[in-house]
Amino acid sequence: MILLTVGTYPLQFDRLIKALDEAVRDGLVEEEFFAQTGSCRYKPKHMKFAEMMQKSEFDACFNAASCIVGHAGMGTISMALEADKPILVMARMARYGEHVNDHQVSTADMFEKLGHVLVAHTASELPEKIKTLKAFVPARREATPQRVADRITEFLQGLVD
Numbered sequence: 001m002i003l004l005t006v007g008t009y010p011l012q013f014d015r016l017i018k019a020l021d022e023a024v025r026d027g028l029v030e031e032e033f034f035a036q037t038g039s040c041r042y043k044p045k046h047m048k049f050a051e052m053m054q055k056s057e058f059d060a061c062f063n064a065a066s067c068i069v070g071h072a073g074m075g076t077i078s079m080a081l082e083a084d085k086p087i088l089v090m091a092r093m094a095r096y097g098e099h100v101n102d103h104q105v106s107t108a109d110m111f112e113k114l115g116h117v118l119v120a121h122t123a124s125e126l127p128e129k130i131k132t133l134k135a136f137v138p139a140r141r142e143a144t145p146q147r148v149a150d151r152i153t154e155f156l157q158g159l160v161d
Contacts, residue, residue, distance in 0.1 A: 002133070003065035004035040007073045008052070013098050014042040016090050019123035020069065021046050028127035031134075033069075034061060067133045069126075072108035072119075081116055086136040088118040088129050115139030 004020055006013040017040050023029045024046040035049035036058065043049070053061065062068070062079065070076040072089040080087035089111070091104035111117040116138050120129045 001032045001034055001065055002067045002069055002130070003061055004033050004047070005058075005062075005068065005070040005076055006036065006038045006040065007071055007076055008038055009071075009073070009092070009099070010039050011092070011098055012040045012042075013038070013071055013092055014040050015096055015098065015123055016069075016071065016126075017044060018042045019126050020044075023127045023130070029130045031130065034065075036061070067136075069130065069133070072104035072111075072117075074107065077107070077111055077117060081138060081141045084138070086118070086133050086138060087116075088120060088126075088133050088136075090120045090123070090126070114141075116141060 004017070006016060017035060017037055020029070020033065020035070021042070021044040024033060033047040035044050035047055036053060037044065037049050037051050040051075050057075063083070065085065068076065068080045068085050068087040070087065070089055072091040077087060077089065089108050091102070091108045092098035093105065094101050108117065108119045112119040118129050118133060118136055120126045
């Protein structure tokens with residue numbers, strides 16, 4: 001089973017839910033999906049779903065999933081990487097009323113560049129990306145506290161100068 005999650009952000013992400021539901025309907029993806037749909041107005045017709053789940057329910061579903069498909073939120077990405085789960089993300093975008101800005105596009109692009117996630121930049125890319133998802137092995141995420149400290153120092157120094 002593949003878990004589709006859009007997180008708990010209060011704005012809809014119908015574009016992702018609908019595109020995946022239609023791909024299942026059209027036979028473009030054969031995997032079984034379970035969707036956590038959050039505030040979405042679109043209700044899937046071709047996969048099981050829950051709008052919200054208790055944390056323990058979500059964690060159990062997440063742990064049982066072979067792969068994750070979701071929004072490009074840091075919580076979802078971090079959780080997948082910590083669990084060594086292949087993850088495919090699609091960024092929420094402001095122009096579709098899915099978020100207040102497009103920061104998830106930058107997040108998705110950076111994590112894709114580092115080899116941590118697969119990214120579907122458009123809904124039409126979802127079926128092909130899902131076909132490669134199970135074989136995708138995310139690059140290990142290494143903690144770099146010194147690099148973070150250096151960036152903070154550089155930022156603070158810039159405030160003083």
